Each structure stands twice: as structure tokens, then as C-alpha cells.
Amino acid sequence: MDRFRDYDFLVIGSGIAGLVFALQVSRLGRVAVVTKRSLNDCNTDYAQGGIAAVLDHQDSFEQHLNDTWLAGAELGKKVVIERVIKDGPKLIQYLIDLGTDFTRVVENYDKSLENLSLTREGGHSHRRVAYAADSTGHQIMEALIENCYQNEGIDIFENHIAVDLITQHHIHQDDGFIPGISCWGAYVMDTKTNQVEVFRAKKTMMATGGASQIYAHNTNPDVATGDGMAMARLAGARLANMEFVQFHPTSFWSPDGETFLISEAVRGEGAVLRLQDGSTFMENYHEMGNLAPRDIVSRAIDAELKKRGEKYCLLDATGIDHVKLKKHFPYIDSRLREQGIDFTKDPIPVAPAAHYFCGGVLSTIDGLTDIRNLYCAGEVACTGLHGANRLASNSLLEALVVAWHAGNHPSNSDPVDFPPIPPWQQPECFYENEWVIISHNREIIGTIMQGYVGIRRSRRLLKYALSRIENIYNEINNFYQHNAVRKEVIETRNMAVIAIAVIRSALLRKESRGAHFLIDVPHRDDAKYKLDTII
Numbered sequence: 001m002d003r004f005r006d007y008d009f010l011v012i013g014s015g016i017a018g019l020v021f022a023l024q025v026s027r028l029g030r031v032a033v034v035t036k037r038s039l040n041d042c043n044t045d046y047a048q049g050g051i052a053a054v055l056d057h058q059d060s061f062e063q064h065l066n067d068t069w070l071a072g073a074e075l076g077k078k079v080v081i082e083r084v085i086k087d088g089p090k091l092i093q094y095l096i097d098l099g100t101d102f103t104r105v106v107e108n109y110d111k112s113l114e115n116l117s118l119t120r121e122g123g124h125s126h127r128r129v130a131y132a133a134d135s136t137g138h139q140i141m142e143a144l145i146e147n148c149y150q151n152e153g154i155d156i157f158e159n160h161i162a163v164d165l166i167t168q169h170h171i172h173q174d175d176g177f178i179p180g181i182s183c184w185g186a187y188v189m190d191t192k193t194n195q196v197e198v199f200r201a202k203k204t205m206m207a208t209g210g211a212s213q214i215y216a217h218n219t220n221p222d223v224a225t226g227d228g229m230a231m232a233r234l235a236g237a238r239l240a241n242m243e244f245v246q247f248h249p250t251s252f253w254s255p256d257g258e259t260f261l262i263s264e265a266v267r268g269e270g271a272v273l274r275l276q277d278g279s280t281f282m283e284n285y286h287e288m289g290n291l292a293p294r295d296i297v298s299r300a301i302d303a304e305l306k307k308r309g310e311k312y313c314l315l316d317a318t319g320i321d322h323v324k325l326k327k328h329f330p331y332i333d334s335r336l337r338e339q340g341i342d343f344t345k346d347p348i349p350v351a352p353a354a355h356y357f358c359g360g361v362l363s364t365i366d367g368l369t370d371i372r373n374l375y376c377a378g379e380v381a382c383t384g385l386h387g388a389n390r391l392a393s394n395s396l397l398e399a400l401v402v403a404w405h406a407g408n409h410p411s412n413s414d415p416v417d418f419p420p421i422p423p424w425q426q427p428e429c430f431y432e433n434e435w436v437i438i439s440h441n442r443e444i445i446g447t448i449m450q451g452y453v454g455i456r457r458s459r460r461l462l463k464y465a466l467s468r469i470e471n472i473y474n475e476i477n478n479f480y481q482h483n484a485v486r487k488e489v490i491e492t493r494n495m496a497v498i499a500i501a502v503i504r505s506a507l508l509r510k511e512s513r514g515a516h517f518l519i520d521v522p523h524r525d526d527a528k529y530k531l532d533t534i535i
């Protein structure tokens with residue numbers, strides 16, 4: 001049975017960007033939030049370090065702007081950076097008002113911005129990261145989810161995956177051509193029943209997060225398969241700066257592949273990177289040493305490991321006051337203990353892993369995109385804040401600010417004319433014996449991206465990777481077109497679309513900048529490449 005659901009606002013994705021937008025627009029109409037698994041299954045929930053903003057009298061907007069711009073290898077857009085940074089304090093107060101419990105210098109019931117405990121991370125010239133122990137994202141999610149549950153204007157659909165945006169591509173245009181591209185909601189599949197439903201909406205917010213699952217080693221939850229970026233691209237939106245995939249320097253390393261993030265705030269509090277022989281090395285790479293911007297630290301570790309044929313280096317937190325260490329990082333402490341490591345005594349084995357997409361769907365600071373009535377906010381979007389490499393803890397800030405602006409955009413009350421929307425068309429059949437095309441290729445995409453399109457790239461390897469992944473895309477797309485749709489098929493197809501976008505963008509940038517490092521051209525070329533890569 002075809003189901004047709006009618007809303008004013010459709011939100012795809014349930015991290016900070018999606019839920020802030022949902023709360024804002026719920027004052028104007030009915031809202032549906034669809035999310036692939038549970039509300040908490042999102043990158044926001046995994047964010048440990050915190051949210052950066054100017055919250056100390058000795059800090060300034062100019063310093064935060066400068067740190068953001070320098071970390072981004074001077075590719076960020078200063079007007080965007082300035083607007084995002086200036087909105088930071090006000091919107092952190094908004095999160096506090098919603099119930100987020102940030103760590104304070106003195107524990108009390110204060111609900112102001114005074115007395116917030118601030119930590120530091122790589123690339124920051126000042127302590128300006130507000131945090132909730134080492135589960136900042138989780139605390140923010142708890143507050144947002146509670147507010148959404150209490151809001152009668154918001155319907156939540158867990159275990160629902162968006163298959164495709166509803167645009168001109170799906171509409172029979174007998175009554176005349178509709179110029180430009182417009183979005184009227186999305187086809188959404190209930191993953192428990194595999195039924196695809198129409199979710200019609202005047203405005204759609206894409207807040208689906210990033211795509212680091214296209215790398216075999218990454219810090220992201222399974223859901224980060226680039227769905228929003230791929231859907232927007234397939235619908236005709238431009239993607240920008242997709243080559244800038246940020247690797248986090250300190251992902252926990254173990255021989256059996258168990259991995260989780262060790263927050264950069266651990267280095268912010270004084271931990272030091274060492275090689276397996278105990279020697280330090282970051283002083284040889286950057287004047288900020290262990291607190292250099294993330295791309296520089298990841299590349300330094302990668303270079304040292306490759307030189308020695310080693311798989312991991314060590315993060316030594318033993319010099320930090322033990323009480324302070326355990327109090328600030330209880331989650332990391334418990335995860336390490338499960339691995340038999342006491343970080344007050346033992347160094348932590350770490351290696352870089354894919355972490356964050358600095359590029360995404362080309363969007364304004366209000367979340368507007370090339371597609372009418374489609375917003376993007378959070379990691380899925382490329383607003384110009386991050387440039388070629390994101391400054392630590394600027395991601396939650398960007399998602400918050402952009403979603404808030406989108407949620408308060410004057411066009412949200414405008415009427416929308418809907419064309420007749422047909423139900424989802426799909427074949428009835430499902431060739432189970434060809435399922436290997438999906439399971440096998442998902443793994444291969446991760447392996448190719450990790451090996452050929454990683455921290456240090458060469459044009460030759462990029463070209464090999466492109467031809468292999470284009471073949472994989474053709475196989476998957478063929479399967480998609482001839483079978484009833486399934487979650488794994490949608491995700492794997494999206495992963496291939498995004499892997500191709502990353503490689504194509506990397507091939508277009510014949511220089512090294514930020515998170516894109518080419519061994520063939522290991523330097524910046526401002527004359528030719530100080531601009532965004534648009535595909």
C-alpha cells in the first residue's frame with residue numbers, strides 16, 4: 001500500500017543540525033524528522049571534544065577567525081567565518097537554555113556563559129572549547145531529543161532512510177516545464193518493512209552528516225555513508241571541496257581493528273605524541289608541536305609510521321594530573337580499560353583515521369542550496385567555514401549556527417505549489433543471489449579509498465582508484481535499478497557516488513593544501529588553486 005505523508009517541514013537526519021532546525025520551524029508548521037536508525041545514531045552523539053566559541057574575556061572573535069582561517073589553509077570564506085563565530089556565544093547559551101549541561105569551573109546551577117570550563121585543541125591559540133566531560137555531543141543530543149519529544153509539532157520516524165529527493169526528475173511535466181530544480185520532500189523507506197513512502201514537504205532540511213564510512217579506518221558511526229551529499233548531487237546540486245577529507249590524528253589502534261576516538265582535548269590538556277621508541281617528533285613539524293592543526297599532525301604521524309614500517313604511535317597522557325585526566329575523560333578511560341590500558345600509567349596506541357568531510361553540498365550560511373526549498377546544514381554542507389581543513393570543534397558550532405539560521409529564514413512561511421507527486425516506482429523482484437554485489441563492494445570501496453585516496457595521495461593512484469570505483473558504481477547502480485530497494489543498496493550506492501566525488505575533486509586540485517596532500521606536488525599554488533573545487 002502506498003503511503004503519502006504531508007508535512008510543512010521534512011528533516012532528514014537527527015544530529016544537532018537536524019534537531020535544532022526541527023525545533024525552530026516547529027513554531028511555523030508540522031515537522032517530520034526521519035532518521036536511519038535511532039535518534040542518537042549520528043556523528044553528533046560521538047563528538048567528544050566540544051564546541052568552540054569565544055567565551056573568555058581574553059579571547060576575541062578576531063583570534064578565533066584567524067585560527068579558523070589558518071587551519072583551513074587560507075581557503076575559508078572570511079565573511080562566513082566571521083558570521084559563524086560571532087553567533088557562537090549566543091547559540092551556546094541557546095543549548096544551555098535547552099538543558100545542555102556543560103562542564104563548569106565550579107559545579108553549580110549557573111545557566112550563564114560565565115564559569116564554563118574551557119579546553120583547548122589543535123590549531124587554537126586560546127582555550128575556547130566548551131565541553132561536557134568527553135561526551136559533549138551526547139549531552140547536547142540528550143537535551144535536543146528531550147525537547148523534540150516534548151514538542152507536539154514534531155513527528156519522529158526512526159528506522160527510516162531517505163531514498164531520493166522528490167524533484168522534477170520524478171514529476172511528469174505534461175502541464176509545462178518547471179524551471180530550475182525544486183524539492184518537494186523525499187521518498188523515504190521504512191527499513192523494518194522495506195516500504196517506500198512519499199513524505200511531501202514545503203521545505204526539506206538535509207542534515208545527514210558526513211561520509212567517512214567510505215574509508216576502511218574511520219572514527220564515524222556506521223550510518224555516515226554520505227547519503228545526503230549523494231542525494232543532493234544526484235538531484236543536481238553542486239558539491240564543493242570534496243577532496244578535503246580530514247583524518248583525525250588519534251584514533252585508538254589495536255591489532256584486532258577495535259577503534260574509537262581519543263579526543264584532541266587530551267593533547268589540549270598536555271598529552272604528548274611519541275614514537276614506539278619513546279621519542280617525540282611533532283616539534284620537527286610545526287611550531288605548535290602536538291597542538292598543530294589536525295592535517296599537519298595526521299600527516300606527520302603518517303610520515304613517521306611509513307618511514308619505520310610501523311602501524312601506530314603512542315599518545316602519552318601520563319604527565320597530566322591523574323585526577324584531572326580521569327574526571328575530564330571518563331568515557332575514554334572506560335573504553336581504554338576495556339582494552340586493558342590505564343592511561344594514567346600506559347601510553348595509548350593511536351593512528352590517524354578518516355574523521356570529517358570539510359566539503360559537501362554547496363550551501364550558504366542560511367543553509368540555502370542550488371535546489372529550491374532544500375536546505376543543508378552540518379557536515380553534509382560546505383558553507384565556506386572550514387576551507388581546506390577544519391579547526392577542531394568548529395563542526396558542532398557550524399551545524400548549530402547554520403541550522404538555526406535556516407530555521408529562522410524568512411522564506412519558511414512562503415506558500416509552495418506542489419505538482420502531483422507519483423508513488424515510488426520500483427521493480428517487484430529481488431535477486432538475492434546477486435547480493436554479493438552490495439556486500440562485497442561496500443568493503444572494497446573502503447579498502448580502495450584507504451589505500452589509494454588517503455592522507456598522502458598521488459595522481460597515479462587517484463586515477464587507478466577512479467576507474468575501479470566507477471566500475472563498482474556501475475555494478476551497484478545496475479543492481480539498484482533492477483531490484484526492489486533495500487537500505488544496504490541505497491547506502492552502498494551513495495558511498496560510491498561520494499567516493500567518486502572525492503577522487504574527481506582530488507584530481508582537479510593539482511597542489512597540496514590542508515587535508516589534500518599530493519606527493520607529486522607537495523606545495524601550495526595560490527596563484528592557480530586558491531579557490532573552491534566545484535563539481
Ligand code: SIN
Pocket residue numbers: 047048049050262263264265356391392393394395
Ligand atoms: C575530538 O574530540 O578530538 C574531536 C573533535 C572534533 O572533531 O572537532
